[in-house]
Every structure is written in C-alpha cells, then in structure tokens.
Amino acid sequence: MIFLLRMTTPNKSLLFLNDGGEMGHIMRQKDWSKSPVGPPENWPSSLKTTLSFMLNSKFPMFLFWGADHICFYNDAYRPSLGNEGKHPELLGQKAEIYWAEIWDIISPEIFSVLNGGPSTWHENQLVPFYRNGQMEDIYWTYSYSPVTNALGQVEGVFTTCTETTSSVLNLAKIEASKDELEFAVDAADLGTWDYNPITHVFKGNNRLKDWFGLPPNGEIFLDDATAAIVAADRKRVRQQIEISLGDYESGGKYDVTYIIKNKLTARERIVRAIGRAWFNEDKVAYRFNGILQDITQREKASIELKASEERFRKLVKTAPIGITVLDGDDFVVKMANDMALSIWQRSYKEAVGKPLFEVLKEIKDSILPIFEAVKRTKKAKFGTEYPFTLERDGVAQIEYFNFIFQPLLKDDEVVEMILVAYEVSDMVKARFELQESQKQFKNFVNQSPIAMSIVRGDNLNIEMANNALLETFWRKKKDEVLGKDLLDIFPDLEGSKYPETLKEIIRTGIGVSENESYVVLESDDGVKEFYSDYDYQPLYDLDGLVSGVMVTGSDVTDRVLARKKLEQFSNDLEQEVEERTNALNAANQQLYQSLLNLQKTNEELEAFAYVSSHDLQEPLRKIQMFTNRLLERESNKLSEKGVQDVSKILASAQRMRNLIEDLLEYSRSKDTDVNFKSADLKVLLSQVIENLTSKIEATDALITYDELCTATVIPFQIKQVFQNLIENSIKFAQPNLQPTIEITTETITGEDTDIPTLMPHQMYYKISFKDNGIGFQPEHSDQIFELFKRLHGKFEYQGTGIGLAIVKRICENHNGAITASSQPLKGAQFSLFLPVL
Template structure:
C-alpha cells in the first residue's frame, strides 16, 4: 500500500500521480538507466508516460533500443511476481519466456514498419507465478513517434481475457455433456460418451478415466479413458475397493469410502506421454471424484481427471470438475429412472484538459507580451536606415534577441551584423517594404541566428514598419520584434500531445468515442466502437447527435448519466450495464462496462465527454449459462422431492427446508426446533434413529429408515441420509442431511410381495389347466403351396436317396469301403434335408406380425454377426469395411438374420480374400419420390452390401429372391436356396425394398432401403 505524499515541486509534472507505480518511478535512480534523468526525456516519451500513469486501464511503454519497460498500476496484476523488480528493465528480460517466439516478431513489426498490431484472445504462457501460466489477452501495440520522426518506443494497451476464455471453454464441455450423453442407453455408454467429450477439452482435462462400481460395491471396472496412449494406459481395468493395497496410487477407494473428491500428486511418474497437450509439460496432479446417485449418496462410479499443469486448481476449476461428476450422475439417474463470467479500463481526460490549459496559458502569455510592447516597449525595437539597412538604433530587448552587443550591431549593415540571415528571406522582405511602402507582419517566423555561441532556430513575431520622412518617402524601417520560440515549441508539444491522444483513442483495442457539447455531437469514434458495437461506418455518425443515431437510448439511463457528467464534471463508471442498441443487424441486447470521463477547457468547463466501452456480453451470458446449468442440476436433485437440513450441533442451530417440514407433517410457515423433527419419529423406531446417529458420530455417514408419527395418524416412512463434520479433535460439530418420503416405495414393496404370492398360486393352477388343454393350430399363410412343393419335391428327393442308398447298403454290406461311402451319402442327404426344414421353418416364422419394433443400433447388429463368422473370416482371410450405421426402429432378431445371410453369402460365394463393403446413406426426399416402391412421405436409409465374389448374371437379379432358387450346384456351393428369400421377407416386414446388381465373376451388390 503506497501512502499519500506531498508533491515534490522539483519533480517533472508528467510523473505526478500514478499510485504505487508512480511513486516507484519518482523514487527510481534514473541516472543508472539508459533513459537518463526524467527532465531530459523526449517530449513524446513524457507525454506517453503521463497518459499511462493516469490511466486505470492496463498499459505499458517499451522505450529506446533497450526497450525499457514503464507500466502503470493496472498492469501490475498481469506481471504477477515480476513486479516491481522489472520496472525500468528491458522488455526481453521481463518476458524472456515468450520473447523470441511471440513478442519479438510483433515488436520488430512496430519498430521497423511503423505499423500498429492488434491481437484478440492471444494465448501466452507467462511465468508470473511459480509455473508457466496459461493466459489469454487482448492488446494493441502502437509505435510512439519521437521528435525526429522515428519510432522511439512502443505503446500497449491490453486486457486479460483469461476468465472469459476459460468460462466459454468449460461451458462448452458442460453443454456437450448435457446435450449428447442423454442419448446413451446404458451406464457403460454414458461413461464412454462422457470421457470422449472430456477428451475434446484437452486443455482443461489432459486425461480422464471413468470407472463403474459393480452392484456389490467391492470392485470398480474401467469403462473408458482419454488423453493417454493405448500402449501406455496407466489405469487398471479392475480395482478392488476392499483392498487398499491394490489401489495405492489412484486412491479410488478413498474417494468411495469418504464420498469426497481426492487430489493426488506425482501423476507424471505414471503418465509420460499424452495424445494431445498444450505444451510438453505433463500434468502432475489429478482429481478423483466419486460419482454418487443423487439423493441416496450411493456410489455409482469414479471419475479420474488430470489437471492442467498451466493453471491453478482454484475454486472455479474444482467446481467445473465436480460439475462434470454431477452431470454424469444425473444422466445415469435419468437413465435408471427410464429403465426402473473485465475489469473495466479508465482513460483519464486530464491529458486533454492539460493540453488545452497549456494552450490557454501560452495564449495569455503572448497577450501579456503584446500589452508590454504597447505599455513599456520591452520588446525588441530597432531602426534600419538606408537601402543597405544600417542599424541606427536597437534596444536591449532586440540586442538580447539577436544575441549581440551594441558594439557588434550599431552602425553596421544587417548583413554585417547578422550575416547568417542571408538566404533566409529577411533581406528580400526589407527591400519589399521599402519599395512598396507597406508594412510587413511576420508571425512565428523561423530564423536561424548565431547567438550565445551557437546557432539557434528562433521563432519571432515582428513588424517591418516603413520609416517615412516628411515628404512621405521611405528612408528606413522600424523593426518591432518579439521572440516567441518557447510559445511555438509549447504549441507544437501541445499539438503533438493532442495528436497522440487522438491516436491512442483511435488505435485503442477498447471501444472509445468523444462526444462534444450537451447535444452529444459525435466527434471521434475508433474502429472498435464502429465495427464491434455501433456496426456503422464513421461517415454515418460523424458530426451527428448521439440520440439522432441511436434514438432507442431515449428510454434508457445513458443520456441522463452523460448529462450528469456535463453538469458535475465527475466521471461515471458502471459494470455490466444492460443496454439495448439498434444496429443494422437489428435490436440487440448487450452488457457493457463503461466510463464517461469529462473533457475540460482551460476555464475548467466541461466541453465534451470521452466514452470508453467494453462489451462484456459474452462473459455475462457465459456466466448466466453456467448458472443455468447449475440450476438445472439443482432442479434434478429437487425433482427427487428431498428435504434438506443443516444442524449446528455445537451451537444448537437447526436450519431446514420447507420440504422437510412437509415430509415430517409439521405446521408450514412456522419456526420449528430440532426436537420437533426428532419427536416426529414413531416411538417404536426411535432406537433405530438413535443407533444410526450414534454410528454417524463415529463414521461420519448417517443412514436410516423409520416410520413417522404424524399428526394425521397416517403411516409414512422416511429415509434420512447425512454427513457429519468433525473439528480438529474429531468432535462432531455439524450434520448436513436430507430426508425423502419413501412411503410409496415401502407400500410398493409390500404389494409386490403379495402379488408374487398370488402369482405363484395362479401359476400352479394354470399349469394344471395347461396339462389338460391342446395347443391351437398356427394359422397358415399363402406360402402353403410352396411348402407343398417342398414336401412333394425337395423334401422327398433326399428321402428317396436315403431309401435308395439304404437298399444299396443292404446289398453290399460285404464291401466295407462301399458301405462307408453309401453311409456318407445318406448322412449328407439327411443333413441337407435337416437344413432345408430349418430354413423353411424360419421362413414361415417371418409371416408373424406380433413381433415388436424397437430402437435398433445396426452397428451392434453388425458386430454380433462378425463375431459369429469370426473363424470363417479368419480362415478365408476376409476383410469387412463399414461405414457408421444408423439406429432404426426395427425387429433386432430379423435384422440380425438379414445381415448374417448377406455376409454369409459373400463369404461363401468367393474364391479368395473376400472383401465386403457395407455403406450407409440417408436418401434425399427427391430420391425417395423417384422410387415408386417406397412411401414418399417417409425418410429412408440406403444400405449397400458389396463383395468381390463370383457374382451372377444380371438376368437372375429377380429370381435369386425366389424360395429354393439356386444358381450354383450343391457340389460347388452348399445351401438350401432359401437365404435370399428370407432376406426379402425380412425387408418387406420392415416396409422396405431389396435389390441386387451383379456381373459374373465381378462380385455382387445388394441394396436395401429401410424406413428410418
């Protein structure tokens, strides 16, 4: 904390103010710095330092070849522990860790090309703490032009946006969890999808893993992990939660036992390489979060999250990770239920005021000089005679002006006394006055004079007045001259200050504008204001009234705030102010941090207002979104209708929710003591409550179920869950708990027991009845004729062979080899008949219409079929290439048969190295309408099975779907001829279409159209 001090009148005025940094600058030993003493600094540097010190917006200057760093109080937080050690030190030492890669190229562009640079959300790793910290910044680098017209230094206005970037990044992850994981159908799928989403945010979550706890609570099974390489997976597939010796590093059992997150260190010993990371620096800590069922506190799983080595694990970070665990828990709860936000910158308008006061001061000074000429003539006066302009007289002020004595001047011509004025236009002016008889007035006339041992550029206001004789002829010239060198230099400095001030406004990365007069005439608006907020070119707003451009502000507080700044001369600052602004894109809702700073004239009156605005809409909306996400999570908990309480055991203070009052049947909207709640427990169950509390004061966990003795005499059951907090001496001091009415669950359990007993009785009776009842015949369908054909032909043929071969066997029993051959043929025929009968039965089953359509993942269907054919695929060296397949409303068993038949055919009808390609495409509406066999008002997916097998001639593309139709002999390729007929029947059952395309020896392609 810097104490207030009496200003030192010997210090330069530009170093006044500036808080702590200002005091450090004034106390700094500049004699040892390349900059030298402050009063010798260039005016451009003085002006820039004055602006920086008086601003509450983070700013710094790098000056000279050494790039000496000068900053203000607002920049200190961005430096961290590097302040104040690097004040007045070279910039490349201050930011050595990012100099070569990030800052040097931008500095070079500013100094060598005199260009300004603007950056937004630039990520930098700054060693301003004990580690390289990830930070994000908006900034503007601008050249400072010195008195020689060269770049003397660099000016930067900047702002840290790290909080905003982190909020947006983390909110994106939470939103993805909320919107995507809800589609999961199992706990395992929830874990996999959640970890995949976390893997996309590798900056906050370098690695992650999720374990599910089995129903016994004794083991945790790894479901999925991200960020780590598969060949270096540090996570055990199964962890025993009962044996701590098997889980010494990750401490999963500790998180489960305590129900609290655990932070562990030394992770870099386990994980030596990540799939993707911000830098080569590996995370050294992780956060183990128990995933608990809402309400009951039962442990569902365990979330392991690696922590960003470039960020502090602060409260926001911790809350983010725990929110992930809560979101996973809520998603699993829902699954089970279905199944059973800138520090605002301040620019000081004092610079403009000081500049204007300086102009007024110099103007008054010039007026005083003129008044003295008139009253006392202290100005330089000289008389030049003749055409050679000989000095006849010159007063002391004039001699002092030209730096000569009377002996060096009087009696000599002007070129003898002042030879340096030759070729400066002086002689020509004198001649013109003599020839024309007209006086000449020079204003701020620059002339080089050799005086006081050196050549000075002197600025002079003068009059060459013709000296007339009585006959009105001009005999000489009266010279009245006044040196105004300091005035001109001061004016130039003021103009330069004004120019730099305007440049700072124009080049600032923060939206800025200047309004003049009480009508708020728009004088200046920088590009940030025009493009980002107003969304208008400067030509549309320049010189116009603010309310003329933005009439919607009439009904908002901003015009009154601006008027008050004009009235009081006091700045106005607000944070996150809500504003409605009409842009070419329409009326928009915005949140702004802003400052209205008065601009003063020399008489201290307010002539204008400088407006600084920062759009924090994204930050506010991000914070609101996070709040809404938390509210949604809280609503999910409240949906369980739990009552909550907080019992301060040490001080006897009991706080509770209204839902708890409702559960215990107490009077609403009245104060209640702890004893009233405990007294509401049924007398017979009070021992249960007492034992549960006694155990909780030892273990820290409270759980019991008991009846309530409510005033309405209705039987109600309650389940109480809580966590005891202990002091340093392990004395219980606080109990946080919840209660839920489980009356319906208890009654449902009793009802289920009664129903089970009744069902057992009915099953016994039904079994007896079924023993005496004949089964009804299954209705037949139109394919009975085909079955008759089978019975009369295909089924009889293998039977005939069996008979024939049997007769032959009888006649050749003496020939053992022949008998074996005949027996083999009988077995083969019998097997074909068995296969045929099975396929016919399967075909007949497809005529049933009572099978349910359910959501069916074709990827799982394909995986099952590939497993069934695993040995054959390996034997035939087959390759199956697939797209990601859709989820359809279908009969899973039939689609499994469809995929099995098609893939089986591709494997069977191939000579070598089968290659099967399975693709999926969603048909466009116009494509559906172009196919008359499809319903034009339904969406369809197109599945294509393509192989490189023996194929067939296209003329048979329809016949192959006919039952028992074969294109190849049985000796070459086995089969019953029913497989493709089954495929067609399955597709028709799903209101779809199947077609085939092929060319002999060039493979076959089967296309299936199914409604989505």
C-alpha cells in the first residue's frame, strides 16, 4: 500500500504520532474523518498520550478505544497479524467486526475493564484468529488494563501481549517425550520374557516367575511356562506361539490374552502377552521376546462396566427427569427416556430417529438459539424455570422447566448433545399466584379506610402503614416511618401498654382487641389525645412461627365524646327536671332519636370492624397454613395434593379480597362529607374502562357509550357505580355469547320517573346501562339492591352480594336513584338518575 504525503508543513496537532514507525506513518496518512473517533485533532489527550507511548514502544501493544472498541496497535504487534490477514484494514475499525472469530473470548474481559473491573493477566492462553489466509491456533501471554482520563473515567482498554505459540508447542513436545519415558519406566513393572527357539531356553523376570509360580533361579523351558496357562486357554496360546515363530510373513507379531494359574498359590490372573519373533537371513526365528501385563482388574472392571452400563440404561430410561440425546448436526433424537416422551406426549416411534423440531415444531423458536449457543461455545447451557411453549392435548401453552444442555465433543466438535430437563410448571405458577395474592393483600391494606399497619420482630419494626393510619393517627409520612422501629418514631410510647402488648402477641401468638382505648400520642404537630378501637392479630411465617402483628384501629373519639356529653346532658336534665319538664320531654325525644341513630351507626361500625378483624384474618390464616404445607411437602416438585393446597390458598385469598373490598366500599359509600365537584362523566367512564381492560379483553366484551354529561358528583363514588355495573354485566353474561353493554344518556323530570324519592319538578340525568346477559325475574328488580342479596349460588357466580347495594347507596348520597328492569335471558337494564344542578 502506497501513501502520498501532501502536507507541506508539519501538523502540530499530529506531533503525538511522530517517530511511531510504520504504524505512526499509517495513522498520519489515514483519513479519519469517517471513523467513529473523528479527526486526530479532536482526539482526547488520554488517547493521544496512550498512542504516543504505544508507537514508540518495542513491545507488542494493542488498544481498544471507546464504546465502539476502536482498534489501534504498534509496529511490534504488527507481525502477530501475519502477512495475509487484518493489517492494515484493522486500524481504526470496530473490534466486534474485525475480531468476530474471537469476540466471545475477549469481549467479556474488555467490558469488565471498561466497567471499572480489575486488570487481567493470562499466560500461554489459546486465542486463535484469522491470519496468513487461514485460522491459526495462537498462544498468547497478555494483560488488559484500563486507560483513564483526567477525571478517572475509563475510556479504553490497553493490551500488552506477546505471542508464545512456539514455546507452548515445544513444551508439548517435551511433555510427549516425558510421557514416553514414563511409559518405559512403567514397563519395568510388567512381566518380561525372552525365549530362544533354538536352545528352547526360556528366561523371565522375577515378576513373571512369581506370577507363573516358577522357581526364581535356574533354567526354565517354554513347556514349564505354558503349563501355568489354564487348560481352556493353553492350546490357543501354543498355536499363536507357533504362528509367530513359524510364519515369517506374519512379521513374528504376538498378541494374546489368557489366564494363568500360579502353581504354588493357585491364584489366577488374566494376562495379555505382547511380543515379537525375530528372524535371521534364512527366515528362521532366533529370538522371541515381549512383555506380560496383568489385566485382571481391567477385565473384571470391563465386566462390571458392562453391568453398570446396563443398570445405567435402565436408570436413565426410568428416571423421573427427562433425558434425551440428540445428534449434533441436525438434532435427530437418538435416545429419549420415558419421562422425556411423557413431557412431549409422544411415543417412542413418533420421536426417536426423527429431528427434534419435526417432533416438537412449537419449541423451535425458543430452543434453537440455545442449541446454536451450545455448538458455538462448546459449553453446557443451564436454565432455571425457563418458559417453553408446548402443545399438549392440542393446545399450545407455556410450561416451565429446569434444564441442562450438555455438549459431547469429538475432535473439538459437538457431535451429540445431552438434554436433561424436569418440569416445574406447577411450582412456578403456584408461586406467581401466591405473589399476586400477597400483592393484592398489600394493596387492600394500603387502600383501606381503616387504619392498618404491620410491625415485625421484637423491635417492632414498621413494615407497612397505610394512609388512614398515617393521616388519622400518626400524622407522619411513609418515608418517615417505614423500616424504622416503633419506639424510635414515637418515644413517648415507652413505658405504655402498647409496645409490651405487641411484643407479647409475637411471643404467644394470641391476639388482643380493645374498645375505646385512651391514647396520648406526640407527633411533629403536637400532642394528640383520642380514643381508639384496636385489634392486634399475630402474623405467621411459613415455618409457623409468629414474626409480626397486624394492627387495625378506628378513631372513635367522636363517639366517646358524644356519649359522655349525653351522659352529662342527662345528669343536667335530672337536676332541672322540675323546672324544665316540657323542655326535657322534647329533649328526651330528640335524645332518643339521636341514640337510635348512634346505635345504628355503632352497629354498622361494629359489624364492619368484625368483618375486618375476623373475615380478614380467616383467609390470611388459610394462605399461611396452605403455603406452609406446600413448603413442607413439595419442596422439590408439587404433587397433586400440593396443587389442591395452592388452589385452596387462592380461593380463600380471592374470597377475602372480594368480601373486604366490597364491605369497605359499602361503608365508604355513605360518606357525603367529601366535596362534590363538576366532572365529565365520560372521562370517569373512560378511566373505569381502562381499569377493567384485562376483564374486558378476557371476555371479549363490547362496550358502547354516548357523550354522557357533566354533573356535580363525588367522582370516585360515581366511578365505583360505573365499575360495579360494568363488572355485573360481564359477570352475568350468557355462555357462548359476546357480552355487549350499551350506555346511553337522556334528561328527564322527576315526575316522569314514577320514583317517589325523586323531586317531581327537578331535572335529572338518566344514564342507562343495557346488556345482553342472563337477566333475572322482574319481581327481583328491588331485591337485587339489598345488602348481601344474591340471586344465584356463590359457586355458580362469584360475588358477595354487596356491589349493587353500594351502587344504590351512592345514588342516594347524590340525591338520586337507581332502577333495574329485566327478563330472563333477555339482558338487564340499570338506570342511574342524577340531579341536574
């Protein structure tokens, strides 16, 4: 390659490339404008300094620069690239492209150093690459180290290296010679013999004489030696001796295995005799010598090995994990045990002898890349809980497996692959569902209007605290309390009964409840005195031990103060009974009505507290109990019983979540203290539909609606109405019929509705939800809005019977109403009436 120098004056910005030999000259002449590193004038000082050092060094050096790993090297490294290889095109190019054949070897170290890892060192490492027109096995001693800028940031990887191929190959030859020498030394432990066919004198070393039971001194004749051979082998051995001595064309070769029996000890040995007869010019044997090797153990081991192989074949065939052997080229199934065939749902004839991807077409996309990686790297690949799509009973479904794909090599090529896998689908799916159940439980706690928290351990570390607790009781933010000990947040509780009560529950597992407990709590905004109903219940770990406490509480200060005020008022009335009889009668009547209202409120609150403290705990205990069983019985693989237990966990968790959420919504639906605001009901409906996307897509439901209206409402309550009505229509859809829901809006007066609770001359928005579901009998149109009222069994259609009661209460909160009309199998229509303000 010829370079033309057009510069008439030296470029000061390229002075760092001066005196750089051939590579410095090439770098100065190269057009860098299209390179990822740009013109040398703009190169960072760290790159310039490194290149100046490299180009003036007589030691082979290489540099990978920047995120693209741009290649630089000096004259000393140049010979390593060979005569027909990458030079000079490699200069300034991306390493991943020009070092593709070894990128999987060198890239992990490059990335490690670039990411702040330590420098590396390798001695006599095999790193083959393309040079001199072919791939060559090349050995290197090299190191990778970081190149940093003034800020200490790693910008490149600096490589010093020297080729040690010759040294390694010479060392291999020395090792081979050493092996030959060791073989010769080992041969000294063999029996040796030397027979003269002319004199018939037989000589043997002491080991051979000891094996044959011959005297250690004196002459021995061939017949004396062959007499030690057992009768069954003696004739065959003598015939072989005669052939070796008498057949010149055989070359005198002698190799025979037989059994000898010691004349003195009667011990038998299996020996292999290897020797040769030597012939003179007249083609007459004059010498016959060789060695004798005791192969008794090897032969016995061979017999045992054959038996072991047979046992192994049976073990593999009946193993409880899938085992398969594939051809390394086209992945033909050479062997598949019973479990593998069961997993595939294929017979032996349908699978063995055929390409795997013809037997299981659906797994090709997911498994072929792994096979190719095994063949490319020649290393085993492992998978844990790896998802595969399998067709079972005609349905494609995702199943999970733990697997090992092990290559079998011959001449450094993958000739076969062993696949070992076992299915863990039940365990994975059970864990996913359990995690989802736990997530839903946490969401319930966080969103509950009842104050709730979870504390763990003897230090009462706060694991969870919902908004109701933080805002109503503690008056703190989540990041101020979560993960911290209770007494560190509220030191004024030290010495009070509450910390000791919580610790006692962790020790004993016995829950505690108390009503109208007087509490003094100091927070950042001062001291707060209040009365609380609380319930402390233990939380169990999978091992059955109590590790924490679920705390629920309600602020009943208003109720207590009201009662005390009433008591004081009653005392005052008694003192003034003679003076204010008429006023007292009126006050008593008012008081009686207030007591009735208060009693009703208390009953509802107590009912809700009962549900929260009992129905909440019951599904929780089932989750813990059945999960514990799952861990104890099915630690490796879920059995059929394990699947049943997990199903019970899920059923209990779902029932708990539905019941509590509905009860919470029902108790919250009477709340009219929140602010009414003008809201676009179409926007609220869109938000509800988005929240229900998974249910809508799962049932292929079709929902249509008009522009609706803008009304003065409590937005979150109206969204609850929309969600309950849509979920109700989807739940009671007719089998094999696409659910459809049509939502329309019109304006009417109260007197047009025939609803007695509506004002006759008031204008109302009538929002109708009409579906094509199973419907109901017309006489049930009022009953369906009653609390816990169900028209179907709980196993036929899931639910708590609270949803429509919530809808009715919210409508009443808005001074409106709701009606229902239906016929069996002809769908249902729910009409919501909201006043036009």
